[in-house]
Amino acid sequence: MWTILAINSVTFGGLLFLLSAGFSLIFGLMRVPNLTHGSMFMLGGYIGGSLIASWHLPFWLAALVAAAAVAAFGGVMERFLLRRLAGSVLAQVLVTLGVAFMVSDFSLMVWGGDPLSVDAPRALAGGTRALGVFFPTYRIAVILIAVAVAAILWAMLDRTRLGAMIRAGVDDPEMARVVGIRVSRLFTIVFCLGAGLAGFGGVMGAPILSVYPGLDFAMLPLALVVVILGGAGSLPGSLVGSIVIGFIYNFGLVMVPQLAYFILFLPMVLVLVLRPQGLFGRAAP
Amino acid sequence: MPFNRRQFLSGAAAVAGAAAMPMPAIAASKPVKIGLLADLSGPLAEGGIQMKQGLTAYLKSKNFTLSGYRIDLVIGDTGSSPAQAKNKIQELVERDHVDFIVGPLAAFEMFAVNAYVIQHKVPTLCLAGADNLTQRAPNPYLVRDSATSSQAMHVMGDYAARKLGLKRVITIDSDFAFGYEQEGGFQQVFQLRGGCVVKKLWSPLGTVDFTPYLAQIRDCDGVCQGYAGAAPVQFMKQYAQFGLKLPVCGGETAGDDALLPHFGDYAIGMISACPYTIGYPGEANKTFIALMKKYFDSVPGFYAAGTYMDGMVIEAALKSLHGDVSDPARTVKALRAVKLEHTPRGPFSFDHFGNAVGNIYVRRIEKVGGKLTNVTLETYKNISQFWPYPEATYLKQPAYSRSWPPVTACKA
């Protein structure tokens, strides 16, 4: 049992990483608390799931198309709504929540209230014996996907010009502007990237979680918790935060079931009280 | 299907249809108003939309005329929230002056409006299961044509022990009252018939990943789950993904027929007990299924059947009342006296608390002609909410809760 829980902690952490990496980047760079992030996850799941179920697209293609669609949605949101609100956190909160309400109602209108169950790609269906336990192959694949995405993101942030600009922007937005980085274009790119990641995560999560009304607001607090634990704008922070949350969730529910309803929030309060900037974040400006 | 509620009320078609029917003069002057309280948005929207479809299908098929009386339907969206359910029932009663309330869906919504229903004497046909509303704390204005939360689970417990031959079962359910009552009912009868509940697991509402619970399923020969909404799909899928092969049994929401198009092959073999089943061979059920297909292209389940039959119950009551719904006490009396033979769930009547006494079907999900369906294994006839106990014996037991019946050591 403990082995299953341990492997699953990493799987769940991987899924949370796909969800929260974008949130963390957006927040770190743009200081925008994107409360639409859970909706983007759900939207990705719905779009990907429909492409697979109704259009018979292969799983991975559907995942990429869904990610691109959600990224485009994010781009539109950034260009036409958030851009005008730079620096005004309250207005950003209002508009991102407003859009989240609209997305959830829109999804209800298009996909109805029924859950959308998505099958894992055939090659990954079934289970694998590993470390003496039976574990679904797809869940192991999710770990690998999360690791791959983390590696790509890290390479991009660390090795490319775009990455250097993003890091500069996270560290000191004023200075980045002064040295001639076109911050506005950078913001659009990062927002698209974050949204696309959430949408991709939604498709990856769909074979495990299914997609259903309310998934958006079930996932949003998880993204927040991860970012708080890991610190905003820090990629390793999101990764470690996601896996820590994965472990707390899996082991906590088994070991202290009476705290199930707030298993994730007690450690969060503890971390925040002792170290308000998160485990990996730097002191808030 | 967005529509303006006020236009929706009955429509020209209803009037035209009504004119063709022989009916008392009173019908032309004052229509009977039904207020539907359903979860059309929020996490329970799946069931809420089914509720709307079921009732609308019946009224539409009757041209919004029941027993010769014109019917107006007013719909209130509870948004799956108790506070909004309270506001909406106030709106339906005080502003729209409805004569009947159909709904709400969830026990936590029903409890939010329960005191109001009693205070304002509104005949209410609810689908919420909460046991005590027709038992230890009865609401005199309530009529429930579905079942209490534990009613179908009593049958499931009996079937699991006697027919499935299960000895040691782990129950898993959502950590809230509907879950406690379902699993309490299962455990009570399962143990009465010689089985033993080894462990009871509770997952918080909104759980997305059930693995921490699935990992604890061992040392047993079966599982009983009582999930509702989208959770049965999630749970059964994850259950299969982890290679668990033990038989799974469940309640009315876990194997809901409306979920059949959304389940995958992983759900094949799940056994559930429900007061309605899509496989019931009666003519009335075939009509119901055809109407749901025709109007909404939808596969009906437990919630749609519930409100559809609420329409039938109201129709029968209007007939015996001669359309006079001015006295709530008399109206409720008439509703509770209704006894129907030909309905989607088969014959049923009400006990003196207003809860349905009728068939409970034990069925198994199987693939027939490439599609999943619920195949009836056994029909338990004439099951009341107290079955298999006499009423007085049953009411002496404590109400089912998270800790009752307690888990005790099983004989080896």
Added chain:
Amino acid sequence: MTARRALIGLAAVLLVALPLWVPGNYDISVGSEILIYAIFALSVDLLIGFAGLVSLGHAGLFSLAGYTLAVCLGAGFGQPAAIALALAVALAGTAVFAALSLRTTGVGFIMITLALGQIMWGLAYRWVGLTGGDNGISVSARPAPFGISLAVPSHFYEATLIVFAGAVFAYRVFVESPFGASLRGTRDQPRRMTALGYNVWMIRFSAFMVSGLLAAIAGILFVFRAEFISPPTAALTASAEPVLMAISGGSGTILGPIVGAALVELVKNVASAYISRWNMLLGGTFVVIVMFMPEGLVPGTMRLLRRRFGARPPAPVVAAGTAERKPPP
């Protein structure tokens, strides 16, 4: 100045006479709901608009008061004792919330309050023996001060209006007092305030306590109105609601949160009867407000009026604008 007085007078008359000009009991009771949420939105905006602290856990305090009231009434306490206890327990809870969350500001503050609110929500679900779990607690008796039964919707509305008026008056005195000025100082220039010898933490803490008191009052009125309380009252969405009301109406003003509360409640309870996609309408309304009046409805309308007529119409009761907001052109 006289125009403003006249407007306030007119609004007061309309509010007092509301039971006479709305169609029926249901609408009166929606009126009570708006007033209750207006108090709640003001409570949250005291921290947002004047201290620069966004709380996403206030539903925890709101429901703490509500639950205490319901439990006490259920245990046979009299109305005054139950109300007093509810206030006391909520204030104690507020002190804990404040002590923990004021260790940080900005996003950290949002997150601690969110987590604390979620813990209250979890307690409401799981402490079944006390809270009744998801089935909640019903409260059958509304108080009858001076022998006037508040079970009558219009009586309840007027009583709520009295509490509301008192709360708004006290709120105004509070934010315009020297203490209110120092509170705004902690929002805009916390370092300078510290340098000037102010105890920034203590000022924030006191404001949090006042905010908690208002949330408790709203929670108590809520339970009397709904005659019921259950866990969703403490949920994250319930905490987000007053924040949205305050921001959409205009944070940092007195009228703003009140207008925001009216807007949200009207969409939820009135528009939803006509439009099945009312969630879309609500979300869309927020987006439109932000597009055209990022500072909120009340300050935004003021700005438009000013531009339109050139002359200075009545200014908002308290100057709007937080540190990050650009001054109007």
